[in-house]
Amino acid sequence: MGKIGVIQFPGSNCEYETIRAIEAVGGQADLLRWNVSETVFHQYEGYVVPGGFSYQDRVRSGAIAAKLPIISYLIAADLLHKPILGICNGCQILAESGLSPNTAQQHQIEMALTPNEKDHLPVGFLCQWVFVKIVHPEKSVFTPFFKPNDVLPIVMSHAEGRFVLKPGISSDELTCVSYCNEQGEDMVSQNGSFIAGLCNSKGNVMAIMPHPERVVFSHQLPFNLSLKWAHAKEQGAGQKGPWEALFKAMVAAAA
């Protein structure tokens, strides 16, 4: 089984729960520091760039981390088709480094995560439960265990999560997770975006703003979210949660 490296930058804060999520589905994961050697880095078969506030979000979220040497190793891993998952700040880092969506295959910056805004007014940091649905599950190595239009609860926790794509790039083919209501009807989220996660055209890189690693177990769900998920929570601690399938798929892809 291939090991997954979870990259820790100064200011990351979701790395340990990400490792726990991977281990919960039978995978093996190690913490990789941002200044790890290239030789050690390439011993892994998949990578997660976890959430947090790398470099205190200085200049822009993810901007400083995206210039580090480790990003060139990550680009080399992408060229080898290894699975790469960026969550929240990791999503911002993948955007700033040109790893996602990378439609031109040149690792140029093609998308930005801009400050949360609705009706042209800033809405600040948002931390709340939302519903998202899986779009085109067959296109990404992270989503084959989901069904099309599966509606799942997830935690959103960011201040800069509004996707802006380079002019000329259509989100239709790249979106793999989009915001919706509990019934699965498309909607623009409180952050002003309808996109929650994007994949690259090869399907091996996924950048998602909400936190799947926080919903791997059913006990992580709140009772008041909805009747269906409250019932899942009642089954007790350690039971499968809605996003277990994503990490399971990643572990399989890294094998």
Place this chain on the structure above:
Amino acid sequence: MTSLSVFVYTKNTDLHVLSAKHAIIHSLGVTSLELLKRYTFWKLTFDQPNEEEAKKAIEKMMASSFYLLNPNKQAYLWSLNSQYFHVMVKRASGHADTLCTLFQKRGYSSLTKIETATVWEIGFSGTQEELCEKVLASTSSSKGLLLNPLFETYSFF
């Protein structure tokens, strides 16, 4: 109509600048960067012709609220040193309009408009074109840092 510009800066070490300078020199390899400073730019427009009155109003706004600056850790200048490059980075946002309405409700009825941006003061031994290409607009993990051209615009002044 009177418009006044204010440049707000951090009195102590600006950590954004510290990281940006380190990344530009060590990660992007741009050794021709000599100085980097960051200001929050405010341009306030009043419908009164008296510049002194407008200046007093801005000083009062700054002293009585934390919206334009936090006097505990920030200070301001009315103009900048002209020997360096100055780049104004703007984001499309309704934040300044909201702030203008708020000040108007607080009794600054002659205030008509507020504009805001980030201003980078850059000491760079090279041409403006080189500065744009190597330091400003971020286009990949190896080029540019200070702004993301997908949602920010810039101009020299």
